[in-house]
Amino acid sequence: MTKLKQLRPQLLALAVVLVLIGLISPGFFSVTVQNGRLYGSLIDVGVRVAPVALLAIGMTLVIATKGIDLSVGAVMAITGAVAATLVADGHSVPVVLAVSLALGLVCGIWNGVLVAFLDIQPIIATLILMVAGRGIAQLITGGVILTFNDPAFSFIGSGAVLGIPMPILIWLAMGLAVGLLVRRSALGLLIEAVGINRRASMLVGVRARFLILATYAISGLCAAMAGMIVTADIHGADANNAGLWLELDAILAVVIGGTSLAGGRFSITASLIGALIIQALNTGILMSGWPPEFNLIVKAVVIVAILTLQSPAVADELSVLRGMLRRKGAKS
Amino acid sequence: MIRARYLPFVATVLIFVVAYALCALQFPNMLSFRVLGNLLTDNAFLGIAAVGMTFVILSGGIDLSMGSVIAFTSVFVAVLVRAGVHPALAFALALAVSTSFGALMGLTIHALKMPAFVVTLAGMFLARGAAFLISTDSVPISHDFLKQLKGIYIQLPDKGKLSFLAILMLLAFAVGVILAHRTRFGANVYALGGSEQSAELMGVPLRKTMIQLYAFSGFMAGLAGLAYTLYTSAGYSLATVGVELDAIAAVVVGGTLLTGGSGLVLGTLFGVLIQGLIQTYIVFDGTLSSWWTKIVIGMLLFAFIVLQRLILLVSERRAAIRASSGG
Amino acid sequence: ADLTVGFSQIGSESGWRAAETTVTQQQAKERGIDLKFADAQQKQENQIKAVRGFIAQGVDAILIAPVVATGWDEVLGEAKEAEIPVILLDRQIDAPDDLYLTAVTSDQVFEGKVAGEWLVKDVGDKACKVVELQGTTGSSPAINRKKGFEEAIAGKSNITIARSQTGDFTRTKGKEVMESFIKAENGGKDICAVYAHNDDMAVGAIQAIKEAGLKPGTDIKVVSIDAVPDIFLAMQAGEANATVELTPNMAGPAFDVLEKFKADGTLPPKWIQTESKLFTQADDPKGVYESKKDLGY
C-alpha cells in the first residue's frame, strides 16, 4: 500500500529503538516456540501493542479529517465491561462480539454526530464521552473488576493460531482490512480532501459530514476491539483502568507515523509502526530493570529524539546535507 | 447590538448565571458568599493555568504539559523549602524554571516545525518524570512566610472570604485580559491563531512570539503550581494529573475556538466557574455514586456546549434576518 | 439518630475502593445516618472542594479518605472553626492531630512487613530471588508497602529483590510487567516469589506465570496485599500463597466513635488501627471468598 520509501523514517526509528533495547537486555530478540506458540520479548511487544495499534488505526482516520478522538480509552472500558457482563451471563462468543462491536460503533457514531452535525470541536466533543464513558463502564460493572471464566472468549486475548498470538493477528487483520477499505475505495482520498480543505471538498460535492461520521464510527469500532482484547487478556473487565490514558499513546503513535494533526495525508501502516515504536519502548523499559521513577523521563527523551529526527525542519536540513555530500562525491 | 465575536462569551455568562440561579433554587445554601468565595479559591490554580492555556489556544496551539508542570513546581518548591531555602526565593526559582521550560517548548515547536500537541505531550512526560526524580513522596511545607501570604484576604459577608489565592487568580485574569487585548504580543497571538502563514507574511515575528507565548504559558503553569502549593501546603508528584484537560475544557466552554484566533480571556474565567459550579452542585447533592458523578459531569458538559451552540445559532439567524430587513 | 455525614471518597480506582464505599453506605444506612457522598476522581483538590462544600452545607460530621497525606491543615482548620468533627479513613495525614477526631486506618508499612515475614518464614534458608510489582509510582501505599517488605527481609541475605517495577495497581499492567520479568529472569526459572502491592496485580501476574508454562504458587510463590475476593479463588486453586487483609470496613468503627462523641462528647483515641490479617491457603479460601464476594469488591 504505502510505499516502503515513505515509511523509511518510521522503520529506521523502530530499528534504532530495537537495537538500543537489544544492547540493554540481550535476550530481547530470542524467539522460541513454547507450548506450541511463539514466545519471547519481541512477541510480547506484538501482543501488548494490540490495543494501541487498534486505537491508532481509527485515530489515524479521525486525525486525517482534522479531528481527534479522546474517548477511545473510555470506549474500551465500556465495551470491555459489556463484553465481560455478557460472557459472565453465559452468552456465546459471537453474541458477545456482535453486541460489543455494535456498542463501539454506537459510541463512535455519537462522537461523529457531535463533530460532524452539531459542529462541536472534536477535542471537546470527545472529551464528553471520555469523562462520561468511564462512568458508564463503572455503572455496568458496579465499580468492581468483573471476572469470568470462559476459555472461548479468553482466546481472543491469550489464544494463538498457528503459534501466533491472537492479539497480533487481530491488529494485523484490522490494519489490513481498514487499510484496504480506505485505499481500495475512494474513502482515503476523500478523507484526506476533507481534512485538508473541508470547504473546498464540500463545494465539489464530497459528503464531508458523512465521511467524518464514518471515521469516528471506525474509531469506535477499533476501540471496541481493543477493549475486548484487554478484557479477554485479564479474564475480567476493569472499568477503572482499562484503556486509561491510552488515547494519548494512540495519538502519539499516529504522530510518530507522520500523519499531521492538522489533517490530510495519512498512512495507517506508518501509524502501526509508530505504535510498535512506543510499545517496544515500554517493553524495553520494563526489561531494563531501571527503577520506575525513570520510566517517564526515558520515554519522553526517546520520543523527543525520534520526533526531532523526523521533523520537517530537520528532514530539510538533512536532505540539503545529503545533496551537498552527493555533489561533493560527484566532483571528486 | 452585540458583535458576533462576543456572542460566545455572552452565551457563556448567560448560561453561568442561569445555572447558578437554578442551583440556588434547589440548594438555597449555595447562594452565599461563602460558596462564592470557595468557588474562586478552590478553582484558583485551575483558573491561573487556564489563563495561560487561553493564550496558547488562541494562537492555535495547545499545552498538554500544564498538569505536570504544576506538580513539578509544587514538588520543586516543597523540596527547596524543606532544604531551608526561603519560600520567596524558591517561588522565584520555580517560576524561572517553569518559564524557561515553556520557552524551550516554544522554541522546539517553532524550530522543528512540530505540532504543539506532540511537543507539549513530551513536555508532560518530562515534567512529571522530573517531579518523580525529585521526590516520589508528598512533601509538606510550613513556613511563616506562607502563613502570612495565606493571611491576606478580603472578608466578605456571612463568613465568605476572598482569599489570597482568589485574588491571585483574579489578578492573573486581569493581566491576561490586558496582555491579550492591549499589547502587541496579544495581537500577535491572535494573528498566529488566524493563520500562521499569513501572520508571517504580515510581518509577525513568529519565532519570538512562539517563544514568548509558551514561556508565558509556562509561567502561568508555574504560578498555578505555586497556587497549588499554597493551597495544599505541600508538593506532590502525582498531583494535578489531567488538569490540562480541565483547563482546555474551561477555555472552550468559555467560548474560545480550539482552532485558534477567536475568543476572550475573560470567557475562560466563566468556563472555570461553570466547571466549579458543576462540582459544587454534585457535592451539595451528595447522592451520586462515583460513576454517576462522571456521567453527570459529562452530561452537563454536553448540555453547556449544546446550549452554547444553540444560542449562537439563534443569534446568528437573528442577525442575518435583521441585516436583510434593514438593508 | 438523624446525623448528616459528608464522606469524601478518593474515587473508584480499584475493587477495594468500591467495597469501602459500599460498606460505608451500608453502615450509614444501618445506623440511620444520612450520608452525603462525594467522589474526588483521584484529585486532592476535589476532596478539598468537597470538604468545603460539606462545611457550607453544615453537615454534622465529615469522613475523609485522603488521597495524599499532605495539604489538609487549612481546610481541616475551617472544619474545626465550624465545629464539625472530621474522621480520617484508611490513611493518616501530616497535620496536627487536634484537627481531626480520629483516624481509622491500617498500617501500610506493617502490611508490607506481614507479607515479607510470611515469605521469610516460608522460604527458610533457601536462596530466593523476589520480583516486586509496585503500586502507582509516588502513591503512599506503594511507598509504604515497599518499605515494610524491605524491612521484613532486611536481615535475610538469602532473599533478594531482583526486579521491581510499577504495575500501577492494575491487572493489565501487573500481567505485562510480570511477563517481562519472566523473560528477563531466565524464563522465570530464577524467580522464586513475586510480591505484589495489591491483589489485582497479583492476579495479573498469576496469569502471566501460567502462560509462561510455570505453576504459580508452586514454581513461583505469590504474596500480595488487600485480600479481595478474587485472590481467594486463586488461593483455592493453589495459585496464590498469601495475602494480607486490608479491611474495607473503616466506616463501622468511625461511626461507632462518632455516635459516642455526639452522645456524650467521648473523645476516642487518635488512631484506631484496623487489623492486618494474614491469609494463606490454609485459611479456608473458599469460605472467605463466599463471605466477601457480596461486599461490593
Place this chain on the structure above:
Amino acid sequence: MTHDALLSAQGIDKSFFGVKVLDGVDFSLRGGEIHALLGENGAGKSTLVKILTGAYRRDAGAMWLDGQEVEPRSVAEAQALGIGTVYQEVNLLDNLTVAENLYLGRQPRRMGMIDRRRMRGDAATLLARYGVGADPDETLAHYPVAVRQIIAIARAVDLSGKVLFLDEPTASLDAREVQALFTVLRQLRAQGLGIVIITHFLDQVYQIADRVTVLRNGRMVGSRAIAELPRRDLVAMMLGRELAEATAHRGSGATQPDTPAAFLFEGYGKRGSIAPFDLDIRPGEVVGIAGLLGSGRTETARLMFGIDRPDSGQAAVDGQPVTLHSPQDAIGHGFGMCPEERKTDGIVGDLSVRQNIVLALQASRGWARPIPRREADALAERYIKALDIRPPDPNRPIKFLSGGNQQKAILARWLATDPRLLILDEPTRGIDIGAHAEIINLIEKLREDGMALVVISSEIEELVAFSTRVIVLSDRHHVRELRGAEITAEAIVEAMAVPGDAA
C-alpha cells in the same frame, strides 16, 4: 550593474525540490518609478517578490537597498527596512478586525498599551482614501475578497517607507477601485517611492507603469521603459512567440439558441443575499453576469449551486422541478462550479494536481467506486495538456503551483465531470494573457459542444467576447438582461450604474 538604484538584486537563484524556478535573475528599481513585473503564469514573479521581501530565502544572489547590501530574513525585517508588500494570495487575517489587520505589528501605543481608539480612527481615515466604508471594528471575515484586497493594499502602502510590492493587486478589483488605487500609486511615486506591480492586465501596465521587467521560465528576458515598447513586442517578450490577439472586441457571433431552456430558476432568491430573480439557461449558450463588486454576482452563483438555500422560488431542470439544497444536489443534476476564492474554496492544497483534477468526478461517483489509477492518470494527462498546466507534473501538490496554474487545474476538475451547466466565478482572474485567450477559446468551444455556461466576470470586454446574453446586477438585484447586439461594453457599464430597486 549599478547599485545607485533604490533597490537592486543580482544573480538571484531559487529552486524548489531541485527544480530551478529563478535562474540568475537581475532586477533593479529606481525611486519614483512604477515598475511592472510581467510574465506568464509560473514564470517566477511571485517567487521573486517573496525573495526580495524576506518571505523566502534565496539560494544565491545578493540585493541592495539604497546602495547598502541588505539581507532581510523575514517579512518583519523587510518591513523594518521600509519594504511593504501585498502578496498574491491576499494574506490578511480573517479573525482580526479591519483595524487590527491594518496595524498589526505597528499599533499606535500609549504608555505601552495599544491605543485602540486611535487605531480605529486612523483606520477609518486610511480606508476613506480608497473609498472603502468598511467598519474598522468588524472582523475581516465579513468582507469579500475585493474589500480585503483593498485593505491589504492600504496596509502595505501605509507601511512602505521606500519600496512597495504589489502582486496582482487588481485581480479582484473593478474599474472604479482600480482607478482609486492608481491615484494613490501616482501620489506615492511623486513622493519618491519605488513601486513594483505585477499584473496580467496589459492595459493597466500601459496606463500606470514607467518601466517593465519580463520574466520567462525563471529567467529575466529584459527590462525596458514602457514608452519604447509597443504592446505587440511586450507580448512577444512574455510568451516568446507572437500572439494573435484573441480577445479583441468582436462580440460573440453566437446568438441565443432556440433550444428549450434546460435550467430554469423562477423567483429564486434569499433574503439578505440576493433579491428573487428569474433565469433560464439553454444548452449551447453562455450567460454572462456583470455587476460591480458586492452587487450579488457570487451570491447568485452560490444559490444556483445549492451552497446557500433559497427562501423563495423554484428551480427546474429539463422541465422537472428540482431541489438544490446542497452542492451534491446540484452536481447530481449536472452542475459544476469554479468558485472565486481559489485558495479557500478551490484547491485542496496538499493533494496532487491529479487528485485535485479527479476530485469532483470521484465525489459524484461515490466513495465505493474509486477511479482506477489508469483512468485518473489519463484524465490528468489530458487536462494538463489541454489547459497547458505548468509544470506538467500530475504528482506535485497543487499548493506548489503558481496561482494561474491552480486556477486551470480547478477548471480541469469540473471539465472532467462533463457537466451540463458550468458556473464560472471569475475564471480568468490571475491568468496570464496567453492562458486568458486559451480559456476564452475554451469557453467558446464548450458552448459549441452544447454545454450551458454561466460566467461571472469583472472584465467587461471578456463578457462581451463570449456571452450570448449578459445579466447585469446591481445592489443585489438582477436589473437588466442584454441580448445579441445589445451586448456592448457601454451598455453593460450603463446598466451597472442603475440602482437595484429600479428593476
